[in-house]
Amino acid sequence: MNYAHANKSLLCLALAAALATPGMAQEITTFTNGTVANAQTVNANFNAVKTRADNAKAAADTAQATADAAQASADSALTTAAAAQAGINTLSGPIGVAGGDVGITTRVGILTTQPGEALDVNGNIRMRFGNRLYFADPNYNGDPIYFERFTGATEESVITLVVGDDGNDFDRFNVSAGGGTKFSFWGNGIAYKNGGGSWTALSDARKKRDIRPLEGALDRLMRLNGKTYRYRNPEELGAAPGICTGFIAQEVEKVFPKWVSEDKNGIKSVTVYGFEALAVEAMRELKSTNDTLVADNADLRDANSALLDRLEALEQAVAQLQPTAAAGK
Numbered sequence: 001m002n003y004a005h006a007n008k009s010l011l012c013l014a015l016a017a018a019l020a021t022p023g024m025a026q027e028i029t030t031f032t033n034g035t036v037a038n039a040q041t042v043n044a045n046f047n048a049v050k051t052r053a054d055n056a057k058a059a060a061d062t063a064q065a066t067a068d069a070a071q072a073s074a075d076s077a078l079t080t081a082a083a084a085q086a087g088i089n090t091l092s093g094p095i096g097v098a099g100g101d102v103g104i105t106t107r108v109g110i111l112t113t114q115p116g117e118a119l120d121v122n123g124n125i126r127m128r129f130g131n132r133l134y135f136a137d138p139n140y141n142g143d144p145i146y147f148e149r150f151t152g153a154t155e156e157s158v159i160t161l162v163v164g165d166d167g168n169d170f171d172r173f174n175v176s177a178g179g180g181t182k183f184s185f186w187g188n189g190i191a192y193k194n195g196g197g198s199w200t201a202l203s204d205a206r207k208k209r210d211i212r213p214l215e216g217a218l219d220r221l222m223r224l225n226g227k228t229y230r231y232r233n234p235e236e237l238g239a240a241p242g243i244c245t246g247f248i249a250q251e252v253e254k255v256f257p258k259w260v261s262e263d264k265n266g267i268k269s270v271t272v273y274g275f276e277a278l279a280v281e282a283m284r285e286l287k288s289t290n291d292t293l294v295a296d297n298a299d300l301r302d303a304n305s306a307l308l309d310r311l312e313a314l315e316q317a318v319a320q321l322q323p324t325a326a327a328g329k
Contacts, residue, residue, distance in 0.1 A: 143171060153264065163187065189240070217281035223255045238269060
């Protein structure tokens, strides 16, 4: 027997009987309405509780994030403290300082945690255009020393080393190696090199090809014309004060075009190449000519000596004939 089905049937009969009873239907309706209202209240309370729970969870998540950040900050503080304990302060990531003064009283390492000098950089350094790299205070010893980059026309860039600003001849830039000065560039335009002599050029025969004798050196040198002159602007680069000795670029260009260069404004300059070889070959030509003249002079001297001998013999013969001629009279 299906008791569940029977119970449902009895419940339906009871409900029908109750509804048939006067006043019972009204009571059931009232009860039902109250139950619905209670259910709605319960549902509203549930939603309120759920909202509070969600808020509490969000607050808990925020608190956890704050705790994590505090932990990270504490870890960073511990790392910094440990580095400070070791004498090193470490910063990571790009760092920019704009404006204001920053004083650092310890060694600074960039891309290194073991700086060996006041500033130790393990990487490239870039200075923005127009800035200067000074050595000591600009007014130290009365002379600023700094590097600076200039830009002229397109593809025209200049790096300038300024050593002093008063035109003192003794301001200079030295290149040293092995404990001694190898090159010295002075404020008066003079350059010295250790041991003197000309600047070194690659000359190994194994590095050369198409080697041929230098011909016509004397003739080419004789086509040059030495001049004395004064520069219109003695302070201009490459010029000098007072009476100077040299060549005129336009004349040199006709004989040795490789010696002449021209800037963007059409101003010509002269740089002598291979003069030593030209001088040697010119002297060789002169020696050859002189040797020929010496030989010719020796031949003439011998011929003259022979003529003198013949003349002396003739004079002696004439002298012997004179007494005979006198006696015949």
